[in-house]
Amino acid sequence: MPSTSMNVAVHGTVVQGPDGPFLVLSERLDGHDTFLKGSLETGGERIFVRILTLDDVTVLRPAEHPAVPAVGTEWDGTLHLPHGLRPRTVPPDLEQAAAKEGRALEALDEAELRYVLTYLSESTTTAIRQARVEAIVSALPAITERPQ
Structure with a gap:
């Protein structure tokens, strides 16, 4: 599988999670691998995130908290998805x-x-x-x- 990157325009809200802030997307991210690592560009900052897609919502869990907007803040940004970088080897x-x-x-x-x-x-x-x-x-x- 070739290594490519995909960029997706996203919008969401910052909510407080059990271990820090979560970035909840306003629309579920469909058609992409879940539990991937990626990065979000918002407000001139790049935030490394883990992408969690549940039944009806996609949540970005930041790897670091300093660059994340305040809880309750709405945000717009670009989510960078590193497709093809996960190994696809048969165990x-x-x-x-x-x-x-x-x-x-x-x-x-x-x-x-x-x-x-x-x-x-x-x-x-x-x-x-x-x-x-x-x-x-x-x-x-x-x-x-x-x-x-």
């Missing part, structure tokens, strides 16, 4: 399980692979991860031998 447990079952991981396109890797990374226990690996592998097509 060994998934690769081994697919090979053992004769399944083709190569059949996954970029979006499907991204979904699979996110699904696996959100496993909270070893048992859940193993069950998810099994579910993914069972959905992959069988490797077919090519005629020589």
